Amino acid sequence: MNGSKNVMPMLAALLAAIIGGVVWALIVVVTEYEVGIVAWAIGGLAALAVSFSAKKITPVHQILAVVASLLGILLGKYFVYGYFLIGEAEGIMSMFQMEVMRMFPQFFSTLFSGMDIIFVLLAIVTAWQLPVKLASNRDKGEEPVPAE
Numbered sequence: 001m002n003g004s005k006n007v008m009p010m011l012a013a014l015l016a017a018i019i020g021g022v023v024w025a026l027i028v029v030v031t032e033y034e035v036g037i038v039a040w041a042i043g044g045l046a047a048l049a050v051s052f053s054a055k056k057i058t059p060v061h062q063i064l065a066v067v068a069s070l071l072g073i074l075l076g077k078y079f080v081y082g083y084f085l086i087g088e089a090e091g092i093m094s095m096f097q098m099e100v101m102r103m104f105p106q107f108f109s110t111l112f113s114g115m116d117i118i119f120v121l122l123a124i125v126t127a128w129q130l131p132v133k134l135a136s137n138r139d140k141g142e143e144p145v146p147a148e
Contacts, residue, residue: 016049017072025079043069043123047130065127
């Protein structure tokens with residue numbers, strides 16, 4: 001396993017996960033409704049990022065996509081938790097205070113409902129399968145055309 005071949009897919013997946021988590025939190029804050037399908041989309045976003053940044057997909061890349069999607073979902077949940085715990089008055093940066101971070105694990109189980117678990121599982125499956133499927137389609141499209 002060559003670690004340098006995993007750096008770009010890892011960074012791309014992490015960036016996608018962070019963006020996905022932030023977007024999900026913004027949707028929840030604006031609508032005051034948690035749209036669970038966005039968690040599934042975070043899995044797809046991490047998978048796309050890995051797929052487009054890796055030349056050849058390996059199980060390591062699939063694991064990176066799964067871990068990144070879980071991180072994105074967790075970040076989204078944390079941002080929502082922090083926003084509603086702190087509120088608008090204290091400012092968005094106050095959600096990164098140590099006290100707020102320490103309290104997050106205590107509320108962790110209350111942040112996930114049965115539907116959340118379903119969408120997390122869908123995100124995991126998507127993050128695992130999509131990079132392979134996209135790479136397969138990409139490889140089919142790159143077959144040389146026979147000369148006439």
